[in-house]
Amino acid sequence: MAIVDSGKTHTPVQPAAPARAPRSRRRGKGTPYLFIAPAAVLFTLSIAVPILYAVYLSLRTVKVSGLGLGPGARTEVWAGLKNYGRTLTDHDFLISVGRVVLYGAVVIPVMLGLALLFALLLDSPRIRARGPSRVVIFLPFAVPAVVSSLLWGFLYLPAVSPFTFAADQVGIALPHPLDPDLVLFAIANIAVWGGVGFNMIVLYTALRTIPTELRDAAELDGCSEIQFAWRVKVPIIAPSLVLTSIFSLIATLQVFAEPTVLRPLTNTISTGWSPLMTIYRDAFTRDDVYSAAATSVVLAVATFVLSFGFLRLVQAKAFAQESR
């Protein structure tokens, strides 16, 4: 994914005289694998093996004999695809999936739109205080999700919110963000607030690599700043936009921290508000790892399909630059 040198020419590496080639090939053969080895081992142990174990667990269930109290009363047996069947026909789970799709439809365009806007603004030539502005926009990303959810929880609860206090002084009645019809946007707000900074940095970095010759050419053609941004910059950083979109897609499908932290503060968030909350509840509150494993496999497959599908969809258009 070479975003960097669209304008420069680079000297391809010429193989040296044939007499030297076999020696360097032999010496370098095993080295790449040695470099990858620690990461591969850790990946296998901490990611691949648990995933396989989860798939195995999703095909099992527990059988209870008698009252189930006392040693040896519970045994693990094969369940086939029963857990999957139960998950896919669970009414509450399907509602949570729909909810999270709506949530993504709100968060992703707003977050990336704002990130793109900030990145373009920061990249424009006449900006002042570029450094401090970057830090201020990035700062919310540095706040952990639990802390930011608690923070916003305080700002949302009418009894303790400074916004409500200020509005009361002026006599305005603010809507309650944690009401059933607004709670989705309240949670989306926390995610956008925290995520804009990271995406802005990625897009801004991509914008900085655009060669200055293009700007000069555009100025000569009489292009305004906005036209230049919209017609030249955005298409060039399209691959970065695709990257941030896929990251955001994967993250929003797994939203967990914000609703979980806000849940004790209000009546309007259920224990299965998002799919990952359902998985957590099944595994740890209901002590049913098997159901939870099946639901996680379903969620993982759905995430994979959606992100891969999205990539396929935009690949031709977004990465058109690369082929040049």
Add this chain to the structure above:
Amino acid sequence: MRRTLCGSLATLTLSALLLTACSSGSADAPKTGEKVQLNYWSWAPDMDKTVKVWNDTHPNIQVTVNKQDGGDPAVTKLLTAIKAKSGAPDLMQAEYQAIPTMVAAGALADIKGDVDPALQSKFSPSVWNSVTLGTDAVYAVPQDSGPMVFYYREDIFKKYGLTAPTTWDEYATTARKLHKADPKAFLGTFSATDPGWFAGLTQQNGASWWGIDGDKWSVAIDSEQSRKVASYWGGLVQEGVIDNTPMYTPSWNAALNKGTQVGWLSAVWGPGVLAGSAQNTKGKWKVAPMPQWTAGASSTGNWGGSSTAVTSQSQHKAAAAQFAAWINTDPAGVKALAAISNVYPADKAESAAALSSPPAFFTNQPDFYNVVAKVADTAGTFTYGPNTNVAYSAYNDAFGAAAQSKSQAAFSTALTKMQSVTLKNLQDSGFSTK
């Protein structure tokens, strides 16, 4: 994004920590006369200072307290350690509603052989039933009980000419009078995030959400007794004279401090919570028995209350059982529990001796513990099932929606929903049900 960049870093750190944690669970076989080290997971305030009383007088059995995040997270942690076959402590603070779940998971050891048979006579029948589950085994030693009482702001009651209600009809009238006099104030709130509170209220009316019949479980969350309580509260919320927001939130703390929450139906451990949440109101509260369904009756429910259990993974079960019995029934142990950890001991005889002065937050009411002692034994038997957590989380969802809708009918349908979720979960898990 956040997850993928920091996620891999977190996974690496986590796996490194997990690998080291695996090795810390092993214990050496004890030799007689050698010093035994026990691990105790607890969240009662200042438990380490209370345990010091034991440590000072029992040099051969030393107990270390590991402070936990109270309630469900601690149970989750224990069950995970049991499943992983390492990492569980020797002793665990076990709330009564969690004991069936822990026994069903094989987490608790039967200490019947390691404790004095006369222990049973020290506790009330309902409390003893909670640690034996009606079987021959003894799974824990009761530590405290949580009989429910009614706390109210005496100064605000005086201001509006109200008196502490003795029946639920009077409670409703008082709530209406208060709300009419001050539209911002409420006599209480219906909390959809506190299932234990609601369970205690239904217990007062004679409900028992689970039952054992031979080797079958039965679920009776949707019983007549529970419906009466749910419907009563639904009516008050619908009228708007009782608030519908959760307890233990910053909003609720602010309301206690400001005086917009004027009463609190809670358990005997309430003063500790009030001291933490409503510091400005010290000395302004009074305690009274809970309102009754029939005039002149005397019954209450339990909210919480824990016991000390020995886990099945412990390598020193006899020593651990000895500590559990001592801390909860020996006069010195009970005195320390009451004075240092502010626990209301379940041991009837010892508690009377240990609780001579009122808690610090209630210095205005010297007969605080006399009021509580009158109701402490009046809780009916309430059986908890092997899936209490499931019922509790169903309560959160069902009554959250009902409280939000402020409709009395929704409170009854919420109870039905709880019943069906809990029963279905039992059946899906493979239990035989009636």
